[in-house]
Amino acid sequence: MRIRPATAAELPALRAIERAAGSPYREFGMAEIADDEPPALDALERYRRAGRAWVAVAPDDDAHPLAYLIAEPVDGALHIEQVSVQPDFAHRRIGRALLAHAADRAHEEGLTHLTLTTFTEVPWNAPYYARLGFRALGEAELTPGLRKIRATEAEHGLDRWPRVCMRRP
Template sequence: MRIRPAAPAELPALQDIERAAGAPFRDLGMPEIADDEPPAPDVLERYRRAGRCWVAADERNRPAAYLLAEPVDGALHIEQVSVHPRAARRGAGSALLAHAADRARQEGLTALTLTTFTEVPWNAPYYARLGFQPLPEADLTPGLREIRATEAAHGLDRWPRVCMRKPL
């Protein structure tokens, strides 16, 4: 997989990746997550223009996975990582996270952060294998508290969630 910035014409493909990546949540009794709409084109474009929307391109240079990130309180916060099922278990997600870590280091940021479901095998357990550690509630920065509050307002706290951090 080759990591590169997303192109403007690829934004609909990123939405398709998000829909396909969400489908397995249905089998875990999380149909609301499976049916959740992907980020709108204007949201994806905002990340793309900021240089914070990367894709893992397959052998035909088509996006197979993508990552959105933004700086939050001295860390690069991973807003979204989605891998199309056809590319699962081929290193696309970990390659995107490694790329994000490299970019964060270049910008002088000290960590990667993310929020995720604790009981979904390809969420918190996966990130823990990559060196992310759960953050106790008391250690959340103001920006992470705001992100968690927004997630709760969208109903994501119906299932157990956690903030995780990986020092760089």
């Protein structure tokens, strides 16, 4: 597998990956998450132009992304906004590789850690990230930027299910 910057032409494929990756949320009574629209093309383009949209591709097929990650700096950290893997390629450490790539980019930019927000009771969310070295942040540890992200998530109804902010050095 190879990780590289996303191209403008691939942005619709990233939306398709996220739609497919959302499907398993139905098993947890989270149909609204499964049906949620991925980021709009213009939003994905902003991440791409900023150099913070990466795709994972097979070594023998550079033209078809298997997964993607978008991120942005938030309060001295690189905040993982979204990481999604095509379900047919799940459990192959692709998400882990994308997170490692993001950590390398964060280090190059002088950012001290990675952050993300996620669901606590979905196995491929908080429990997965904990296995990768992320730890849940208490309310007092949330930076102003993370508080703003959580408030926006609440406005979109994501707090209907337990969520947490996590950080990894």
